[in-house]
Amino acid sequence: MGDPQSRIEEVSPAEFPLLVTENTQEEKETHLDRILHRLDIFLCFFGFHQSSPLGFLLSWAVFLLLGIAVPVVILRLSSCSNCEKYQIYNFELDIIVSQSCLAAISLGCVSHNLRKYGIRNFLFVDRFHGQMLRFRKEYIEKIEGFFRLLIYWMLPCLLLKTVHEVIRIIYVYRDSWWQSVAMILAMVFSWAYLTTISLSACLLFNLVCNLQVIHLDNYGKLLEGDSDVSIFIEEHLRLRHHLSKISHRFRIFLLLACLIVTASEIVTLFRTTGSSGIINIINGGDFAVSSIVQVVGIIFCLNASAKISSRVHGIVSVACRWHALVTCNSTDASESGVSNSVGNLEVTNSSGSLRINYSESDLESVDYLAPPMNTRPVSHLSTYHKRQAFVAYLQSNTGGITIFGWIIDRALINTIFFLEFSLVLFVLGKTLVLTTK
Secondary structure: OOOHHHHHHHOOOOOHHHHHHHHHHHHHHHHHHHHHHHHHHHHHHOOOOOOOHHHHHHHHHHHHHHHHHHHHHHHHHOOOOOHHHHOHHHHHHHHHHHHHHHHHHHHHHHHHHHHHHHHHHHHOOOOOOOOOOOOHHHHHHHHHHHHHHHHHHHHHHHHHHHHHHHHHHHHOOOOOHHHHHHHHHHHHHHHHHHHHHHHHHHHHHHHHHHHHHHHHHHHHHHHHHOOOHHHHHHHHHHHHHHHHHHHHHHHHHHHHHHHHHHHHHHHHHHHHHHOOOOOOHHHHHHHHHHHHHHHHHHHHHHHHHHHHHHHHHHHHHHHHHHHHHHHHOOOHHHHOOOOOHHHHHHHHHHOOOOOOOOOOOOOOOOOOOOOOOOOOOOOOOOHHHHHHHHHHHHHHOOOOOEEOOEEOOHHHHHHHHHHHHHHHHHHHHHHHHHHHO
């Protein structure tokens, strides 16, 4: 072992760029390990790590205590003369039920996947699976974006919740100052705990999808650097396998989260529009804060799913364009069965980068099946037929995020929007008409 100075002196000028590249890659790998460790600690702190029976019991005990017992006990003990007038207890109980149900679903689904796969396999950044070496920088940016989004949305909502609790304590409860401060801290802390769990689960799904978007965006670049169709098919099979795994791991969470948020919003409408009492910021402010958090979480999930579907459809578009360009500029030798890789590469590069046009169409993804390694290309099969078969394969085997076969794309999001809008109109018609009568 020598000192760093002797090591530098031993390196030749030709080897110095390679040494710098290796050091840069090691620094990126260390940075990626650090940020993954930070994410792992964050998830462990909020009870998502339940790898042992003790961790499982401790996580759910804290959830039952902070998320359910503390707010319910405070509502029971904080009796006041104006509580019946403002219907505070009934309103707050509905909010606690919806928040705790959504947080329980988030905690259960994410902890199950982390316990089964681990943080690296859960995010598909395992060093032995995927192409981590090329995408370290993008991985780091996406994981850092997870923390930024969580902070950007938690801080304003936490501020709104704190202001609402202070206003309600001032105008409704007439207890001593230390009891009022204790109630505010307990309610805000419990709300922040439940909200962080539910919003973190939605952002984790968004993060997993964004990490796959990196690979989907890179897939179109393969058409510019290689002409072997088998490489394209193998990479596409790997991508569809990952999307299928993501759909399988999150389908229960996405379905139950949508149902819980929908039920919560319907109950909110019934409570606010069907009540004959006074509705103001004192008793209705929590409805607004909780609705913002829940709807934002669902939007993150739907946006990530639609982004995946758009990228997958863009892959089909860029493959068709690549096939057309190569076919129109191919030589007779390439059409007769002789592969002309250099010519194809020049044609692709001369036509410019093949950019993906994102749309909303994608289909169910299936399990990963590796192509047989002992297959030999048929000599009489022309490169045109190979490309044509590859394009036909992409058109009939697109993939995306699904919920029991339902593809989450823009068409499904439009359908969900109109269903929710119809439910809103139905509730408003029932409550407003009954209130008028």
